[in-house]
Amino acid sequence: MSSLSLPATRRAASQTVRRRPSGVLVVLATFAALLALLPVGFVIGVGIDTGWPTVKALIFRPRVGELLNNTFLLIACAVPACVAAGVAMAWLTERTTLPGRRVWSLLAVAPLAIPAFVQSYAWVSVAPGFNGLPAAVFLAVLAYFPFIYMPVAAVLRRLDPGLEDVAASLGTPPWRIFFRVVLPQLKLAICGGALLVALHLLAEYGLFVMIRFDTFTTAIYDQFQSTFSGPAANMLAGVLALCCLALLLLETAARGKARYARVGAGAARQQHRFVLRRGSSACGFALMLVMALLALGTPMVVLARWLWLGGLANWSSADLWLSLRQTLFLAFCGALLTTAFALPTAWLAVRHPSPLIRVLEGCNYVTSSLPGIVVALALVTVTIHYARPIYQTEVTLFLAYMLMLMPRALINLRAGIAQAPVELEQVAQSLGTSPGKALLSVTLRLAAPGAAAAAALVFLGVSNELTATLLLSPLGTRTLATGFWALTSEIDYVAASPYALLMILISLPLTGLLYKQSQKLSGL
Numbered sequence: 001m002s003s004l005s006l007p008a009t010r011r012a013a014s015q016t017v018r019r020r021p022s023g024v025l026v027v028l029a030t031f032a033a034l035l036a037l038l039p040v041g042f043v044i045g046v047g048i049d050t051g052w053p054t055v056k057a058l059i060f061r062p063r064v065g066e067l068l069n070n071t072f073l074l075i076a077c078a079v080p081a082c083v084a085a086g087v088a089m090a091w092l093t094e095r096t097t098l099p100g101r102r103v104w105s106l107l108a109v110a111p112l113a114i115p116a117f118v119q120s121y122a123w124v125s126v127a128p129g130f131n132g133l134p135a136a137v138f139l140a141v142l143a144y145f146p147f148i149y150m151p152v153a154a155v156l157r158r159l160d161p162g163l164e165d166v167a168a169s170l171g172t173p174p175w176r177i178f179f180r181v182v183l184p185q186l187k188l189a190i191c192g193g194a195l196l197v198a199l200h201l202l203a204e205y206g207l208f209v210m211i212r213f214d215t216f217t218t219a220i221y222d223q224f225q226s227t228f229s230g231p232a233a234n235m236l237a238g239v240l241a242l243c244c245l246a247l248l249l250l251e252t253a254a255r256g257k258a259r260y261a262r263v264g265a266g267a268a269r270q271q272h273r274f275v276l277r278r279g280s281s282a283c284g285f286a287l288m289l290v291m292a293l294l295a296l297g298t299p300m301v302v303l304a305r306w307l308w309l310g311g312l313a314n315w316s317s318a319d320l321w322l323s324l325r326q327t328l329f330l331a332f333c334g335a336l337l338t339t340a341f342a343l344p345t346a347w348l349a350v351r352h353p354s355p356l357i358r359v360l361e362g363c364n365y366v367t368s369s370l371p372g373i374v375v376a377l378a379l380v381t382v383t384i385h386y387a388r389p390i391y392q393t394e395v396t397l398f399l400a401y402m403l404m405l406m407p408r409a410l411i412n413l414r415a416g417i418a419q420a421p422v423e424l425e426q427v428a429q430s431l432g433t434s435p436g437k438a439l440l441s442v443t444l445r446l447a448a449p450g451a452a453a454a455a456a457l458v459f460l461g462v463s464n465e466l467t468a469t470l471l472l473s474p475l476g477t478r479t480l481a482t483g484f485w486a487l488t489s490e491i492d493y494v495a496a497s498p499y500a501l502l503m504i505l506i507s508l509p510l511t512g513l514l515y516k517q518s519q520k521l522s523g524l
Contacts, residue, residue: 021352028344033363036403039370040241042378046234058235067216067236071243073133074215075198078140082197083190085141085291086148091178092284094156096274099281104288105153106508111295112146112460113507115481117206118500119143121488122299124210136213140201142295147196147408150457151189151415154449158419159185187254188418192411195251199368199407202240202247206466216240217371224373237374241366248362300504306497314498319478324502327463327479330394331506334401334462335455339409341402342454346413347443351422364406372467375400379472392474400468405461409454416450417443456510463503 047055058064092098093105111119120139123130159182205217216236223233276284307314342364349361367375379400383391390396420443428438444451466481473482480499487496 021348021357025344025348029348029357029360032341032345032406033360035399036364036367036406038382039367039375039378039403042381043234043237043241043370043374046231047238050231050235054231055235058232059239063219064236064239067214067219068239068243070133070214071202071216074136074140074201074213075247077133077137078144078201079194079197081137081141082145082148083194085145086193087152087183087186087190089145089288089291090149090153090156092288094153095182095272096276096284097281098276098284098288104292107288107292107296108149108153109146109456110504110507111143112457113464113504114143114296114299115206115464115466115484115500115503116143116204117210117466117488118484118503119295119299120207120210122302125302126298131211132213135211136208139207139211140197140204142291143207144197144200145291145295147200147457148190148193150453151193151412151450152186154412154453155186155189155415155419156182157449189415191251191254192415195247195365196407196411198247199244199365202243203368203371203404205371216243220371221373234374237370240370244366244368244370245362248365252358252362296504299500303497303501303504306494307501310494310497314495317495317498319483320498320502323478323480323483323499324506326477327481327503328506330397330401330469330477330479331459331462334398334405335459337398338402338405338458339413339451339455342406342409342413343444343451346410347417349410349414350417351425361410364410367403368405368407372400372404372465373471375403376468376471379403392472394474394477397469397472397474397477400472401458401462401465404465404468405458408457408461412450412454412457413447414450416447416453419450420446459510460507463506 050058089104089108093101093108098104116139119142123135123139202215203217204215205221208215209218209221216239220233220236220240223236345357345361345364348357379396380391383396424446425438425442428442433441463479464481465479466485469477469479469482470485473479480503484496484499484503487493487499
């Protein structure tokens with residue numbers, strides 16, 4: 001009798017695990033969502049204080065229509081181009097015999113280390129007449145295609161090659177195998193990366209102000225510069241939040257509810273790499289080389305000129321090395337805290353995709369679409385009135401990083417967890433393992449490449465973040481990004497060049513470690 005009841009008990013436990021998410025994780029995800037809504041509440045509060053007649057006059061005007069048109073054209077052109085470039089480069093580095101794959105994979109991520117305003121200034125320095133929508137799309141692709149490349153490459157490392165072998169045995173050509181077998185399994189990573197790109201396009205300032213392309217964010221900054229926390233700027237921020245909501249709904253509909261994990265180890269061998277013929281290899285090599293030259297070559301040439309003019313004396317500044325130490329500290333702690341903070345929401349979004357969980361997840365994306373100055377001013381207001389002990393401390397600064405960079409962690413964690421079969425987690429719990437321990441020992445172990453990509457993206461985001469760091473950092477805090485901005489604001493481009501170069505260099509060892517770790521874990 002007892003032998004019969006044990007399997008039944010295990011089946012019941014498995015069904016309970018499937019139906020009921022952990023209460024602790026739900027509480028943590030709810031807390032994260034409420035924190036993420038602080039800046040939105042700030043915008044709404046300003047709108048209420050302003051009054052409906054003024055709000056109506058500020059929103060329903062030709063200027064807002066012009067900004068909406070610019071935003072739509074920018075997203076419609078830049079996001080598909082980023083997807084095409086990111087997927088093609090991930091396929092070349094992970095699944096083909098392209099020479100120098102490891103070097104190309106590092107170079108494909110390195111543009112994230114170049115601040116957007118550095119990228120924009122470099123190109124404007126080379127071509128002063130480079131402006132408008134074409135320039136905005138071009139620079140957006142160079143700056144943001146790694147957001148597609150990283151999650152897609154992480155998923156490609158873990159795909160079961162047996163599915164492709166079956167398709168090949170049925171006589172399916174390689175290009176059809178890619179579109180029918182591989183590409184559908186990349187859907188979650190592509191949708192998540194595309195959402196990240198779109199959100200960054202909504203919130204980006206420095207990339208577009210240098211090329212004189214008007215967006216909601218540049219208009220908001222202009223309003224804040226003239227009236228500080230004026231109603232017009234906050235109403236534009238409200239429209240920006242609505243644009244973010246529309247993107248979230250579109251991404252949710254695009255990703256659907258498909259299953260992306262498999263049970264078992266699959267094919268116990270290395271991923272099959274397609275042998276490129278001479279012509280295909282030359283085309284692939286040309287694509288990687290052109291993207292590297294455009295995204296890295298131009299900024300590096302401009303920086304090299306500044307470094308040459310400055311000489312060795314440029315590297316003797318004590319502020320430079322203090323900025324490097326503080327940047328590494330803030331980036332490491334910010335990446336660790338943000339990734340850990342995003343884990344409950346990402347796990348629930350994959351394991352229990354109910355309407356409530358999707359609402360909680362969506363709350364974390366809204367803030368990332370707002371300019372950093374709006375997030376910073378919201379936190380300043382809240383901390384001054386309700387949490388003065390943490391005002392202008394590192395706690396507030398890390399909170400701003402988490403609010404702004406949470407989507408980077410969520411997207412990659414979600415893609416990684418989706419590759420970890422839920423059945424393994426349920427088996428562990430049926431054998432007496434607590435839900436938290438099962439999550440740590442089973443799911444996170446399998447989702448490690450996605451978690452590593454999440455931490456890497458947050459690290460790079462913190463190291464390049466400018467506005468919130470300027471407004472919220474404690475006295476004496478100076479990062480590489482703020483140091484570069486301060487010196488370029490004084491037109492001292494020679495002294496600023498080491499700061500920009502260090503921001504680029506610190507990404508290379510990070511991406512190298514990420515590549516080795518993901519390669520090691522992909523064989524598990």
